[in-house]
Amino acid sequence: MSGIARVVRHGPVHLATEAFADPGQPPVLLIMGATASMLWWPDEFCRALAGKGRFVIRYDNRDVGRSTTGLPGEPGYTIDDMAEDAVAILDAYGLAHAHFVGMSLGAMIAQIVALKHPSRVASVTAISSARLDEDDPDLAPMDPRLLEHFGRIAGLDWSDREAAVAFHVESFRISAGRQATFDAERARSRAEREYDRAINPQSAMNHAMLTGGERYRGRLGDIRAPFLVIHGRHDPILSFAHGVRLAEAVPGAGLVSLDDAGHELNERDWGLIVEEIHAHTSGPGRRPAP
Template identity: 55%
Template sequence: MKKEIASVTTVERPEIISEAFGDPANPPLLLIMGAMASMLWWPEQLCRKLAYSGLFVIRYDNRDTGRSTKYRPGEPPYTFDDMADDAMQVLDERGIGKAHVAGMSMGGMIAQLVALKHPSRVASLTVISSSPIGLDTSHLPKTSDAYAEHSAEGAKVDWSDRGQVVDFIVRGARAIASTAHPFDEVRTRTFVEQDYDRSGGYLSATNHFMLGGGDAWKGRLHEMMAPLLVIHGTADPIFPVQHGEALAKAVPGAKIIRIEGGGHELHPDDWTEISAAIVAHIQAN
């Protein structure tokens, strides 16, 4: 009797580009950024500030951003679960078994998945400006009308036109900025232009808004083993601070630090408070 051999589909792992700061002998901290954002959105000076505090800091380009693998726009062949595995790939490539993990915005959601899927590899977790995964958040405050209107304008942008795209991203940065500090448009525009050119454009990055996944972890945040610190701006227009509070409430033992007037950003004037909080959380765990 002829034995049938099941066909196996091999999915090639993406190339994930990463960069590190500090002494590899120090406790590792893996940084995961949010939707459409390359590693550069973790400011280099903030990374160095964390490294000077005694950490080995790693940032990386998510799929479809920066110099990592990109896919056809509108057809992402991956999920949030795959992006959580990408984080483990970064650690594997650097020979790191266990690390402290910090994620911002969508990166904070990916970081939650990392901690749930790979508990033995996460020493502690910091989630910045994000929302809890696997929970009903319909009762929480929504994204501000002003930012929702800005996002809707994205449908009119020619994503192959550098000028249009840079203008749109800069307007978005202003819309989510801190209310406690002045918005530096010149610095922001220079940075966005740098990131756009390094990434070769942002068209593929729009795939991030089409992703699914994480369903297996619905209602299971209470199972998280990693000590959790939530950092959230009180003026965040994308995920109002109640999202951070709900996340902290869902995870036993979690702590939350509110950045007064903080928006959905890592403003230079808040780096000292943010980095001190992260370092203290890591040293305690």
């Protein structure tokens, strides 16, 4: 089973998408996090989820992969615009609604869609994410190793493929957390594919400058779509407490912990994650609000 590529047009924006399995099955839209393309939803993961009887769609957000890419340092769009991109993909595929599965920033995009377009969201699964409106200073900050690593980005020559790939591999290693078994070979392979596929690898960093979502502050309790949080116990970017707070903010939300995971989709956890998504998208739950 291989994915079928398709470009979706949303006004002046082109979004690279790829679909797996039968369009007649319940649709699942995978939304990846900041600076990462659809490749972070590995082919094997998508095929495993599709094998559970789901029509799986993954895509490149703006400024990553093969989607519309602007100049580095000039995003020119907000997280609200990215939420509208997700809805445009449903429209292009002729889908009235879909189950949304978001990773990190991707789950924050899903939160906005669930609030702004509730009828389009059958359920939400938020992986390694946080409340869209979270700003509690008492929550654990990002691992200082990652802050130090990204502090070197100003001196990175993005035209140097080897240097850019090495930078990303180190990012992956730190993001995996101190408890995780890190597969350097797999990480390097993904970083090389990511670099070679990107229109402009440096533009992915525009995601660090994103604004938006302000109108939805304090409104997560209004989400009516069935909601599931999956979070690593050793997440060095968004601590496990962020996942707990997100689950507490959405009525009836479930919480699944990945005991050895960081901020990642580790291969050893794919089976559990796929099973949890399958179960979450199988029950009657609450229907999307009209």
